[in-house]
Amino acid sequence: MEGRTNEKGEFSFKIPERIDLKIVLTASMGHKNDFIVPANDFGEVESSPSSPAQSFAESAKDSTAHSADLGQLEGMIDKALDRKLAPVIKLIRDTRKEGPSITEIVGGIGYIFGLFGVFMYFKSRKNRERGQRSEVRGQQNIDKQQ
Incomplete structure (x- = not known):
């Protein structure tokens, strides 16, 4: 897969399957770097277009608005944040391990x-x-x- 970043320097794509991904970045002036993102760092691959917010909204339709479990919502948010922040935390942890070159x-x-x-x-x-x-x-x- 290949792609270009937008004006903000962002690039996103749907993960085709749950495998380790090798990311190769090529920048201007000959700068190039590559790294491996382990499959467990990006969580589950979405097989359907549902998201935690959509699944919570669907479950809220089944029950009354007042009976929505805030603990369930917090759990879903925590899980989503953990999944999204795992690569950043791993990067920080790896940076701390490296000594001076x-x-x-x-x-x-x-x-x-x-x-x-x-x-x-x-x-x-x-x-x-x-x-x-x-x-x-x-x-x-x-x-x-x-």
């Missing part, structure tokens, strides 16, 4: 060397200035002795 480690070491270099530069300037002052004082002492 080699590039970040090398960059950190380079940053430390850079700070050390700046420190040594100012230290050598300070030592050089002290050396020039002592040479001037030494020359003045030699002139006084003569």
